[in-house]
Amino acid sequence: MLTHSPAMECLIEAFRRLPGVGKRSAERLALYLMGAPEEEAARLAEAVRDARARITTCSICCNLTEADPCGVCTDSRRDRSLICVVEQPAGAMAIEKGGAYRGLYHVLHGALSPLDGVGPSELRVDRLMKRLEEGGIEEVILATNATAEGEATAMYLSRRIGTMGIGVSRIAQGVPMGGGLEFADDATLSHALEGRNRL
């Protein structure tokens, strides 16, 4: 019987753990790497090791960075009175790609999820509070995801920050740009209606 060899199974298993990679994709990736030039496989292995070794989290904003503090936290041209709180580094990257935001970030590395055992102490909440206590911040924009966990996290943070005399806002939720109403789900539509702006 022709089966995958142990080393191949091991590689397929490692690929399968990646997000969005199923059994068939993992198998395809592994078979591709076995047929690719040796340097290419070595380059991937090296890149994984190297990135993991070099990249750490910024001691101020907790975003991924090779230099600590990170490039955003040390950039004097950014608005240092504004912090945008996101769940993950990918969120900060997405906002940054938009190009409109010029303030600082704070990455929580997750969202509150009591059922999964994720409370405030599992997130980088204390570090955020420390930054706020140090003063100079005028507004915190809560840009956690529009999920139950993200909403709960935003509510929790807004309550804690509200008592400090610092402005708190939540990113708008509604119908995405260019999206027809017929493609929006019920929850999005009801949020879009609730959050309507007077013209």
Place this chain on the structure above:
Amino acid sequence: MLTHSPAMECLIEAFRRLPGVGKRSAERLALYLMGAPEEEAARLAEAVRDARARITTCSICCNLTEADPCGVCTDSRRDRSLICVVEQPAGAMAIEKGGAYRGLYHVLHGALSPLDGVGPSELRVDRLMKRLEEGGIEEVILATNATAEGEATAMYLSRRIGTMGIGVSRIAQGVPMGGGLEFADDATLSHALEGRNRL
């Protein structure tokens, strides 16, 4: 400006080279690995290196294997008079999963593609011919892909093998099992009609 760090760009670039992985997927995979436990990233890097180091091609059938000759070539219960020729290891794996085939394999590691500079000498054709010259093979099943290159490769091999007094066959092409005629493309349908079997 918040941009990916050099080590991150390097990792994203390494992921992007994998088949079916675009810019966004590569970024998602890289960000995931940076957030995953250190052991998980190490395990992936190690699995890539290890598989590449251990896995070689069988000196008989050219399929991927850790032991040379491979498990199929050394399995005495298989029909040693039958060779199924495929383009890639994935093809042999797909046929093997079907469970109906009990002969041997030969992996070409590609298909003839003159425009891409792939001629018979770029494939494992000589090794196949050597196997056939050694005798004992009664039939060669050409299971190259149903693409222009796969067809050309099958035609080329059938001409060369035909002169050796060995039976040559081509896997059937037609409408996939369970597929309605309305979903089949024109080329598949015309092949299915041409290859009709008398009942």
